[in-house]
Amino acid sequence: MNLKRRAIAGTMESSDTMIEIIPWEKSLEINLKSDVEKQYGNQILDLVKKVLAEDNIENACVNIIDKGALDFTISARLKTALYRASK
Secondary structure, rough: OOOOOEEEEEOOOOOEEEEEEEEOOOEEEEEEEEEHHHHHHHHHHHHHHHHOOOOOOOEEEEEEOOOOOOOOHHHHHHHHHHHHOOO
């Protein structure tokens, strides 16, 4: 997948996550701010890396603001942001 522009998906409501994707010339950068980072931060980062790897994304800046979203919500928001960024 080729990222062409900045894109955002999600909200900052409770149990949701907002994900911003920015095309990046450097390597992959993931920034996470989460209400549950101490408990689930590593799990969220692993999920994001897995989804990015599935779509062959190696150069992007991913900013995540999580409000306690479940894995399937995080995955869906990330895929939506990737789709929007590749248009």
